[in-house]
Amino acid sequence: MSARAGIVVTGTEVLTGRVTDRNGPWLADRLLELGVELAHITICGDRPDDITAQLRFLADQGVDLIITSGGLGPTADDMTVEMVAKFCGRELVLDTELEEKIFAILKRLRARFTNVDLDAVRAANRKQALVPAGSEILDPVGTAPGVVVPGKPTVVVLPGPPRELQPMWHTALQTAPVQEAIAGRTIYRQETVRMFGLPESGLAETLREAEQRIDGFDRLEITTCLRRGELEIVTRYEPDAADVYAELLAVLRERHARQIFSEDGSLIDDQVAALLAGRRIATAESCTGGLIAARLTDIPGSSAYVAGGAVVYANEAKSEVLEVDPALIEEHGAVSEPVAEAMAQGALRRFDADTAVATTGIAGPGGGTKEKPVGTVCFSVQLADGPCLTRTLLLPGNRSDVRERSTTVAMHLLRRALLGAKDPALLED
Amino acid sequence: MSARAGIVVTGTEVLTGRVTDRNGPWLADRLLELGVELAHITICGDRPDDITAQLRFLADQGVDLIITSGGLGPTADDMTVEMVAKFCGRELVLDTELEEKIFAILKRLRARFTNVDLDAVRAANRKQALVPAGSEILDPVGTAPGVVVPGKPTVVVLPGPPRELQPMWHTALQTAPVQEAIAGRTIYRQETVRMFGLPESGLAETLREAEQRIDGFDRLEITTCLRRGELEIVTRYEPDAADVYAELLAVLRERHARQIFSEDGSLIDDQVAALLAGRRIATAESCTGGLIAARLTDIPGSSAYVAGGAVVYANEAKSEVLEVDPALIEEHGAVSEPVAEAMAQGALRRFDADTAVATTGIAGPGGGTKEKPVGTVCFSVQLADGPCLTRTLLLPGNRSDVRERSTTVAMHLLRRALLGAKDPALLED
Numbered sequence A, B: 001m002s003a004r005a006g007i008v009v010t011g012t013e014v015l016t017g018r019v020t021d022r023n024g025p026w027l028a029d030r031l032l033e034l035g036v037e038l039a040h041i042t043i044c045g046d047r048p049d050d051i052t053a054q055l056r057f058l059a060d061q062g063v064d065l066i067i068t069s070g071g072l073g074p075t076a077d078d079m080t081v082e083m084v085a086k087f088c089g090r091e092l093v094l095d096t097e098l099e100e101k102i103f104a105i106l107k108r109l110r111a112r113f114t115n116v117d118l119d120a121v122r123a124a125n126r127k128q129a130l131v132p133a134g135s136e137i138l139d140p141v142g143t144a145p146g147v148v149v150p151g152k153p154t155v156v157v158l159p160g161p162p163r164e165l166q167p168m169w170h171t172a173l174q175t176a177p178v179q180e181a182i183a184g185r186t187i188y189r190q191e192t193v194r195m196f197g198l199p200e201s202g203l204a205e206t207l208r209e210a211e212q213r214i215d216g217f218d219r220l221e222i223t224t225c226l227r228r229g230e231l232e233i234v235t236r237y238e239p240d241a242a243d244v245y246a247e248l249l250a251v252l253r254e255r256h257a258r259q260i261f262s263e264d265g266s267l268i269d270d271q272v273a274a275l276l277a278g279r280r281i282a283t284a285e286s287c288t289g290g291l292i293a294a295r296l297t298d299i300p301g302s303s304a305y306v307a308g309g310a311v312v313y314a315n316e317a318k319s320e321v322l323e324v325d326p327a328l329i330e331e332h333g334a335v336s337e338p339v340a341e342a343m344a345q346g347a348l349r350r351f352d353a354d355t356a357v358a359t360t361g362i363a364g365p366g367g368g369t370k371e372k373p374v375g376t377v378c379f380s381v382q383l384a385d386g387p388c389l390t391r392t393l394l395l396p397g398n399r400s401d402v403r404e405r406s407t408t409v410a411m412h413l414l415r416r417a418l419l420g421a422k423d424p425a426l427l428e429d
Helices: A023-034 A048-060 A080-088 A096-110 A118-129 A162-173 A176-181 A200-213 A239-256 A268-275 A291-296 A315-322 A326-332 A337-350 A399-420 B023-034 B048-060 B080-087 B096-110 B118-129 B162-173 B176-181 B200-213 B239-256 B268-275 B291-297 B315-322 B326-332 B337-350 B399-420
Strands: A004-010 A037-044 A065-069 A092-094 A130-132 A136-138 A146-149 A154-158 A189-196 A221-227 A230-237 A260-262 A281-285 A306-312 A355-361 A376-383 A388-394 B004-010 B037-044 B065-069 B092-094 B130-132 B136-138 B146-149 B154-158 B189-196 B221-227 B230-237 B260-262 B281-285 B306-312 B355-361 B376-383 B388-394
Touching: A004 A023, A004 A048, A023 A037, A023 A065, A023 A162, A037 A048, A037 B048, A048 A065, A048 A080, A048 B037, A048 B048, A080 A092, A080 A130, A080 A146, A080 A154, A096 A118, A118 A130, A130 A146, A136 A162, A146 A162, A146 A176, A154 A162, A154 A176, A162 A176, A189 A239, A200 A221, A200 A230, A200 A239, A200 B118, A230 A239, A239 A260, A260 A268, A268 A291, A268 A399, A281 A291, A281 A337, A291 A306, A291 A399, A291 B291, A306 A315, A306 A337, A306 B315, A315 A326, A315 A337, A315 B306, A326 A337, A337 A355, A337 A376, A337 A388, A355 A399, A376 A399, A388 A399, B004 B023, B004 B048, B023 B037, B023 B065, B023 B162, B037 B048, B048 B065, B048 B080, B080 B092, B080 B130, B080 B146, B080 B154, B096 B118, B118 B130, B130 B146, B136 B162, B146 B162, B146 B176, B154 B162, B154 B176, B162 B176, B189 B239, B200 B221, B200 B230, B200 B239, B230 B239, B239 B260, B260 B268, B268 B291, B268 B399, B281 B291, B281 B337, B291 B306, B291 B399, B306 B315, B306 B337, B315 B326, B315 B337, B326 B337, B337 B355, B337 B376, B337 B388, B355 B399, B376 B399, B388 B399
Parallel strands: A004 A037, A004 A065, A065 A154, A281 A306, A281 A355, B004 B037, B004 B065, B065 B154, B281 B306, B281 B355
Antiparallel strands: A037 B037, A092 A130, A136 A146, A146 A154, A189 A230, A189 A260, A221 A230, A306 B306, A355 A376, A376 A388, B092 B130, B136 B146, B146 B154, B189 B230, B189 B260, B221 B230, B355 B376, B376 B388
16 A cells, blocks of 8 residues: 555635646646655635644545645735644744744845835744744745644645745655655556547547456556547556556557557657757648647747748738638638648748648637538648648537647647658558 | 535546646636635545545535536546445436437447447446436536436536536536525625736735725625736625725725726736727737737637737748848847837738737747846837837746736737727826
8 A cells, every 4th residue: 555645725716716726736746756646635715624624634534644735924814834733733833043034034025125114024924933843844935934744644834836835845855754654655657648539438448348358457547538639548557567558558559559649648749849850830820810839839949940820810811921812712711621721831931931730710609600610620731842631620619629629630630741751651541 | 604515526637637627616616606605625536435535525514515527437437426326325327318318429429430339339338327316417518417416415416528517517506406505605796806017015015004994894805816917806795895895996996096907807808809899900929929819819709800910930930921121130139129019010011900919039948148038028019090019028937937928918018009099198107
């Protein structure tokens, strides 16, 4: 049985969804790397009873380690340290050395403001120097110190701002109580396979077959997730089950060779970025409105291969900026394969590029017709020196879904065209 | 005492942070609107014991309503309905009518795939037609049905994909068991004020002052949140404290008239959309790489006023597509106010637009210099018939922060220029 942990995220702004919690996922990743089993993340507002109830719940679940985030500020609604002290049955004691440290930080921070009453500041922040007796103090990265309270479970109390929490977690990890709490951890391996173009039920079928064919299948902890049309299959196992995983991978390859695009967890965006090295790409977007360009340029260093792109919403912009013949739009409509191809060709010329991707479609909610309902999107990828792929798809969902899904489809078509330039067999449907 | 609720988010992909949960925050908002007190959000993986423990915990906390999200798919790791049935002490029964409904949906979805073994599909999805005896069925929006299980607490079981969960929640809300569970809710009013360009500490000071000046201040539940450079102030109060809120609003206006851009919670994107009615806008983006165009076109109906945009990453693209004089780039550098202005002017001409916004900057991680460090971004907004606003800012954070923050700054500059066209006093710094 591996060491188990729970995370308590406090803060009314997080509970009510006005702020997205980044600490739970980040800590989850760290625990996974360590081989500590994360059982629960719980989120509550700044209410004493709710915080206490969550600590009690996790202790009842037998976790070895609880990590809390948030609630360490100077204002009255910040009360995590006090609640943890009560929960652990320890007195709060004033650490005068810590108090001086915090005061020095605050003095420095406030130096640029005038009219600061330093005595008031000191009084307001004395609270932050109150720590549970016998706990280890984690020096502030911002103004709030954290603590490690030893016991079963050991409780690590960290501040809410991610840029403070993250370095302080690394400090906490070095302390004896935390090392002791996670001593029972198991080192797992984790592998990720990604597919595109397979419905989730198809994968479910394959996994049921694998379960029957593979000895020791239950030694694999498999989770699957459908996102933006991509299927992610994450498998965790102890190192001596590596051959079982190899068998699973063989089954997946056998059944879904064409749909698997990643066996090492790499993302489509990074794969496309790698394939674009030494090339020069331009985008020509109508319904995706800049999302493809934004995704390509999200990668650091993308300026080496992204020439630019055109967002051509209006028909005149399609003609003026990308030299799409107005007669072509007149004949086939703006949402058509000939127009998508002409947009891609125009982008190649206009940006002096060797790779282009174009989209034109109906994202909705308005604009759909019986022949071309909302969700109809035409894609064209053109390589100056190689294949041209043009497709029309009908994508589900609302405006935002259609735009996002179209962007993902475009990335996969790009990948296929770029790989197909080397191995034309990959271009067949 | 108001009706209380808890949310259970299931899914190993969410617990481990591979997928960001969007359902907890969305449901939190719906509960808030209803006047139902949200006590806890708990997140666990696809493990039977952990799901059961969380349901038990919430029931022990005395909540009237539990909402679960996720775990309704056809694969073996999806087990929420089974766990909820056990927890509520109800048998799972096969609903044959529901089974036919699901099968019909799947047949339609699979029609575009070849070689589908429909019997296998039917077998795989029978599981999804098993529901707790005596529960109310929520018809699938995707392929997974939800259920409402009456009791104390009443449990609403919803699928994980937000576009399925959201309409199904509205259906669940109409059912008698849910209405009964939330009968004790309190009706609150909630008002949102948004500001731009004020540090959080400045707002904190104003709120401390308001606390001393306003009688009954403690009847307002105020939460503040800083996001993408915008400050959001959400105030919740019972209807008879409306005059107290009016006093708070007066204080905010008195101190921060220039920073308040929304008193009704409206978002900058919607405000800019409204101001663009009857106009024709084009974008010229370098470091934001399409994000401004994507944000403008995210609004339904934006095709009425968005002509298009150019993403000009390469210097040659700036010159070729937007007619920026290469000598200007040579003289001032690509990241400079003259180049930003020339980009905006080029966009006006190229897209035959009357409104243009341009960005050029260094998003990092590479490319910074001592004079122009990472985070330096030049903005220019030009109206053909009115003011031109050009600014240079140094924005904090990593590549993605700088790009996102730049997009928000551009939206606020647009708003100011468009308002300034009517009232030039607004253009002063």
